[in-house]
Amino acid sequence: METPPEMPSTDGHMRDIVTERYVVESKKSAAHAPLACSTQHCAFLLDGNHLCVWSSKDPSHQLLTLQGHHQLITAVVFGNQIDPLLLCSASEDYIIMWNVAECREKTLKGLTPQGTVLGSLLQTVLCLRFRLDDRVVAVCAGNKISVMDVEKQSVLVELKGHQGSVTGVAFCPWQAHTLISVSEDRSFKVWDFCVGSLIYSSSILTAYPLLNLLINEENQQLVTGSADGQLWIFSLMEGHHYHCVAHVDLRKKRETFITRRMMAEQCSLPEDHQCHYRPEVDRRGEAEATFPILNLAPCDLCLPDSQCGVFASESTKCLWIGSSTALFILNLASFELEAALHFKEFQSLSIQVAGSCAVMSEPMSAKAFCILSSMFGSKIAVLEIDLAALLSAQQYPRAGRVLSVLASSCVLPTSPLYFGIIKEKFPKLANTKRHAVKSVVEDRPLVFHTKVRSSGYASAPHMAMFSPKTNIKHNNKRSSKYKNNYKCKECSLENFLPRNLSRQVAVAQESVAVSCLQFSGDGQQLACGLGNHLLIFNASLSGAPAAFSGHDGAVSTVCWSHDKRWLLSTGRDQTLRVWSVHRTELMLLLAPDAFPKPVTSAQFYYMDTFILLSSGPEFCLLKYHIDLCRDDIRRYKPKSRYKPVFRLPMTSGADITSLSAVNDFYSHIVLTAGRDRTVEVFDLNAGCSAAVLAEVHSRPVHRICQNKGSSFVAQHSLAYNLFLTAAVGDGIRLWDLRSLRLTCMKWAQAAFCTALQDTQIQLLKWPSTQQLLSLSQPP
Numbered sequence: 001m002e003t004p005p006e007m008p009s010t011d012g013h014m015r016d017i018v019t020e021r022y023v024v025e026s027k028k029s030a031a032h033a034p035l036a037c038s039t040q041h042c043a044f045l046l047d048g049n050h051l052c053v054w055s056s057k058d059p060s061h062q063l064l065t066l067q068g069h070h071q072l073i074t075a076v077v078f079g080n081q082i083d084p085l086l087l088c089s090a091s092e093d094y095i096i097m098w099n100v101a102e103c104r105e106k107t108l109k110g111l112t113p114q115g116t117v118l119g120s121l122l123q124t125v126l127c128l129r130f131r132l133d134d135r136v137v138a139v140c141a142g143n144k145i146s147v148m149d150v151e152k153q154s155v156l157v158e159l160k161g162h163q164g165s166v167t168g169v170a171f172c173p174w175q176a177h178t179l180i181s182v183s184e185d186r187s188f189k190v191w192d193f194c195v196g197s198l199i200y201s202s203s204i205l206t207a208y209p210l211l212n213l214l215i216n217e218e219n220q221q222l223v224t225g226s227a228d229g230q231l232w233i234f235s236l237m238e239g240h241h242y243h244c245v246a247h248v249d250l251r252k253k254r255e256t257f258i259t260r261r262m263m264a265e266q267c268s269l270p271e272d273h274q275c276h277y278r279p280e281v282d283r284r285g286e287a288e289a290t291f292p293i294l295n296l297a298p299c300d301l302c303l304p305d306s307q308c309g310v311f312a313s314e315s316t317k318c319l320w321i322g323s324s325t326a327l328f329i330l331n332l333a334s335f336e337l338e339a340a341l342h343f344k345e346f347q348s349l350s351i352q353v354a355g356s357c358a359v360m361s362e363p364m365s366a367k368a369f370c371i372l373s374s375m376f377g378s379k380i381a382v383l384e385i386d387l388a389a390l391l392s393a394q395q396y397p398r399a400g401r402v403l404s405v406l407a408s409s410c411v412l413p414t415s416p417l418y419f420g421i422i423k424e425k426f427p428k429l430a431n432t433k434r435h436a437v438k439s440v441v442e443d444r445p446l447v448f449h450t451k452v453r454s455s456g457y458a459s460a461p462h463m464a465m466f467s468p469k470t471n472i473k474h475n476n477k478r479s480s481k482y483k484n485n486y487k488c489k490e491c492s493l494e495n496f497l498p499r500n501l502s503r504q505v506a507v508a509q510e511s512v513a514v515s516c517l518q519f520s521g522d523g524q525q526l527a528c529g530l531g532n533h534l535l536i537f538n539a540s541l542s543g544a545p546a547a548f549s550g551h552d553g554a555v556s557t558v559c560w561s562h563d564k565r566w567l568l569s570t571g572r573d574q575t576l577r578v579w580s581v582h583r584t585e586l587m588l589l590l591a592p593d594a595f596p597k598p599v600t601s602a603q604f605y606y607m608d609t610f611i612l613l614s615s616g617p618e619f620c621l622l623k624y625h626i627d628l629c630r631d632d633i634r635r636y637k638p639k640s641r642y643k644p645v646f647r648l649p650m651t652s653g654a655d656i657t658s659l660s661a662v663n664d665f666y667s668h669i670v671l672t673a674g675r676d677r678t679v680e681v682f683d684l685n686a687g688c689s690a691a692v693l694a695e696v697h698s699r700p701v702h703r704i705c706q707n708k709g710s711s712f713v714a715q716h717s718l719a720y721n722l723f724l725t726a727a728v729g730d731g732i733r734l735w736d737l738r739s740l741r742l743t744c745m746k747w748a749q750a751a752f753c754t755a756l757q758d759t760q761i762q763l764l765k766w767p768s769t770q771q772l773l774s775l776s777q778p779p
Contacts, residue, residue: 016389018341021369022054022382023350024063030373030380031355036087037297038078039362041100042371043087044380048072051089053100054382056369064104068096068115075140077128086134086150088118090125095139097150118153121146131171138179138193140166145181147193157196161189168213172236174220182224184209188234190242200242206230214296216332218317221245223332225293229323233335246335250291250321250328256695257337261394294357295322299329300364301338301387315364322357327370327385334733334742339394341385343372350374350381361387403681403690403737405662405669405706405720415685416621416646417606417668505541513554520560521664521711525581527567529555534569536581548579550586559603562663566604566626568611574598576613578626578640587626588640595620601659607666611642614656618649619672621684648682650674651689660704660723664711669737671723673701679725681737691740697727 026033027047036043040057046065051073053064071091079086087098096115103113123141130137136156139146145159145166164184172178177194186209190200208227215222215236222234222242229250235243297320318338321328329339343352355375361368368385411418507514507530516529519539528535534548534555553572560567566587567579576599578588592598597616605612611622627639650656654674661670668685677700679693703726707719721737734743 017386017393018346018349019384019386020349020381021056021384024052024380026378026380028378030378031375033356033373033380034074034076034089035356035358035371035373035380036076036078037358037360037369037371038085039082039360041078041085042358042369042382043076043078043089044371044373045073045076046380049091051076051087051098053087053103056382056384062107064100064107064113066098066103066113066115068117069094075125075128077130077137079130079134080132081134086130088128088130088137089115090121090128090139092120092122092124094118094120095125095148097137116153118148118150119155126165127168129169129171131176132173136171138169138171138181140169140181142166143183143185145169145179145191145193147179157193159191159193159196159198161198161201162187164209167209167211168224170213170215172215173217180213180215180222182210182213186210186226188213188222188224202234202242205232212293212296214298214319216298216317216319219332221332223296223319225296225321227290227292229291229293231293231321231330233332248330248335250293250323252695253330253337254291254326254328254340257340259694291321291323291326291328293321294324294354295359296320297322297359297361299361299368301329301391302364320359320361320368322354322359322370324354324357324375325352327357327359331742336742339390341390349383350379351377361385403669403683403721403740405667405737406717407666407668407685409685411668412685414687415668416687417609417684503541505537507535507545515554515556516558518558518560520564521562522564523712525560525564527558527560529558529569531555532571534558534567534579536567546581546584548584548586550577551575557602561604561608563608566608568602568604570599570602570613576602576611578611578624580626588624588642590642597655600656603659603661604663605661605670607663610645612659612661612670614659614672617653617655617674618647619656619659619670619682620644621646646684646687648687648689650678650680651692652676652678652680654678657700657702658704660706662706662708662720664709671704671706673704673725675700677701677727679704679735681740693735693740696725696733696735697730699727699730701725701727 024044024046026045030045033045040055042054042056044052044054046052049067049069049072051066051069053066055064066089069089069091071093073089073091075090077088079088084102085100087100089096089098095118097118098113098115103115106113118137121139121141125139125141127140128137135150137148137150139148142165143160143162147156147159148154149156159179159181162181162183162185166181166183169179169181172180177192178199179191179193180188181191182188186204186206187202188210189198189202191197192199206226206228208230210224210226213222213224220236222236223231225231231248231250232244233246233248235245299318299320300315301318302315317332319330319332321330325343327341328337330336331338343349343354351372351374353375354372356373357370359368359370366386366388368387370383370385371380372383373380507528512531514528514530518527519525520527524539526537526539526541528537528545531554532549532551535545536548537545548567548569551569551571551573555569555571557570558567559569565581567581568576569579570576574592576590577586579585580587590599595615600614602611602613604610605621611624613620613622621644622642623645624642625640629639650672652674654676656672657675658673659671661667668683670682670684671679672682673679673696677695677697679696679701680689681691681693682688683690705724705726707715707722709715709720718738722743723735723737724732725735726732735741736743
């Protein structure tokens with residue numbers, strides 16, 4: 001058979017990312033031809049029963065053709081070991097094992113290569129998979145799985161239990177006797193193939209058949225994909241009972257990936273060239289596409305620091321997803337797309353729609369190989385992908401300045417944070433001094449002061465002529481005034497999360513919901529929001545708490561000031577109140593009619609200089625003054641005042657569900673979350689929006705939590721750029737402000753949202769006092 005020539009790509013720019021290394025055309029349709037890919041070899045089917053092996057290490061070698069099957073080859077797979085490299089192929093007549101190195105040597109000598117026949121099942125084989133040591137191979141034919149010994153060439157056990165054809169199988173790397181399979185019956189099963197027993201059987205996952213599966217050894221997870229582009233990730237850890245960790249819709253992930261890139265491009269343009277991007281308008285003529293999961297393969301990426309996170313120094317575990325029209329790279333830590341390679345964007349490729357796909361990349365390698373078969377033709381192509389060029393092209397466009405929570409410049413005079421008054425300087429004249437003899441005496445009554453000093457009523461009488469100082473420090477010890485019963489213990493950062501119950505206190509005699517909690521900055525006091533009032537406990541939850549009454553509804557937000565003198569609260573009664581912690585009384589009140597819409601979030605900002613709050617689709621800066629003077633006659637007339645100094649709405653116009661800003665040090669960054677599931681970053685030094693994160697959760701964000709620092713521990717400056725977002729039923733996600741990318745995701749249960757409905761406060765022993773807790777109910 002004549003060896004077809006290589007057909008490299010000719011497109012200059014696209015050639016940097018994808019190069020078509022080899023193209024061959026079969027005499028028969030290659031719509032669903034079996035393909036296999038290893039780190040250095042690609043195997044594909046030609047003319048029905050001819051198996052060809054192409055070497056990526058030395059393409060100058062002639063194409064290795066293996067003949068031995070008389071029927072149509074339906075499955076092919078490479079072994080896991082490099083020396084010797086085994087290749088197994090199956091058809092209805094035989095299951096043959098090939099040694100690639102020996103077959104190539106015989107071909108170079110002019111001999112016909114021969115394989116070892118393991119047996120025949122007389123059925124259509126849809127999947128083959130080697131065990132990690134290549135001594136056992138699993139053969140899936142129909143609805144049964146035959147586990148065969150390679151050396152003895154015999155069937156060890158047959159596993160039956162699926163209701164449909166088995167489409168994928170994999171051996172568990174850390175449990176030598178465990179095997180997992182997926183089937184067209186839309187479920188997966190876990191087997192103990194040594195004894196031939198079923199360990200676990202899942203329920204029906206989807207309406208479409210499951211096509212592929214992959215076992216992630218590092219996280220001990222099972223990844224399986226269906227024909228409609230859905231991915232399910234299950235935990236295989238002991239005791240997790242095959243819990244579903246995540247569910248990924250590939251089509252929605254692709255739309256989110258494109259939307260974020262478009263919005264990032266808009267933010268990188270000058271303001272006069274920006275326009276509001278609406279993906280539903282830009283893709284209204286595009287048919288709704290589905291991406292069947294044709295192949296799953298591991299991928300180790302060395303992401304740039306701007307994408308991977310603050311402390312990333314090693315490779316990131318990712319997943320290759322091969323589909324009919326594109327290749328995707330999914331980050332297994334964040335379950336977000338790192339790259340998407342669409343075949344139609346590369347016009348020089350011979351195959352635009354694939355019927356089958358196989359992809360493989362070496363660990364820590366900059367190259368990946370993909371083999372495709374044409375859905376509507378008979379061509380088979382081998383592609384070489386430059387991962388560095390692909391990731392560089394997929395990076396979000398950035399403006400010249402990188403966002404950071406830490407302020408890198410002084411406050412501009414045009415900034416809303418600039419509250420100083422610029423005084424004009426005039427030159428002093430020579431004769432500006434007023435002589436005493438020329439001064440005019442004004443006629444005034446004898447008693448014109450409100451309080452006469454000589455009467456003695458302006459000050460308290462002196463009862464003692466001398467009082468000794470009693471607060472002198474001795475031996476570097478503080479006086480008893482600063483002593484407290486709460487002791488901070490130094491703990492190692494390697495300690496586990498809190499598990500032991502230290503103290504439990506009932507906040508009320510009746511059933512009252514605990515809606516919010518927040519520690520003070522020094523960790524000595526705990527503010528607790530209840531149904532209609534506030535309580536302040538000491539850190540050990542001992543003693544009688546201080547009560548603050550006044551709200552007519554449940555308290556939704558509590559916030560301490562930086563100096564711990566004031567406490568801010570918002571409630572369902574649509575009021576905002578500032579309390580004096582020492583006096584236990586109300587100092588400032590914002591009535592419900594102060595803003596057109598209810599206040600959803602509020603906090604102190606810019607070292608207690610402002611009050612930052614959100615109302616409807618906009619957030620507002622309030623300059624406030626709290627009057628500490630007491631007037632016994634007008635004690636009920638408040639003298640504290642406030643004034644709005646700046647307002648700014650979200651770009652999308654959606655209502656704000658949560659906001660966050662650092663108050664422990666000067667920062668210009670404000671984070672807001674909207675009901676349209678976006679997070680927008682505002683730079684108040686410039687007084688405008690700096691970036692928009694689209695589709696951060698599947699539901700609206702109800703909480704943003706920043707790393708606001710601690711007075712007990714020094715942290716790396718880049719750590720302050722991390723922030724968390726939480727949504728009900730969608731877990732907690734960790735973001736990096738510098739790259740505006742997802743760093744990590746912890747799919748926790750939504751139980752922490754309902755745990756606050758208890759009528760008791762449970763204090764857990766935390767490893768270190770510098771880790772503070774701030775929880776709130778979803779809106």
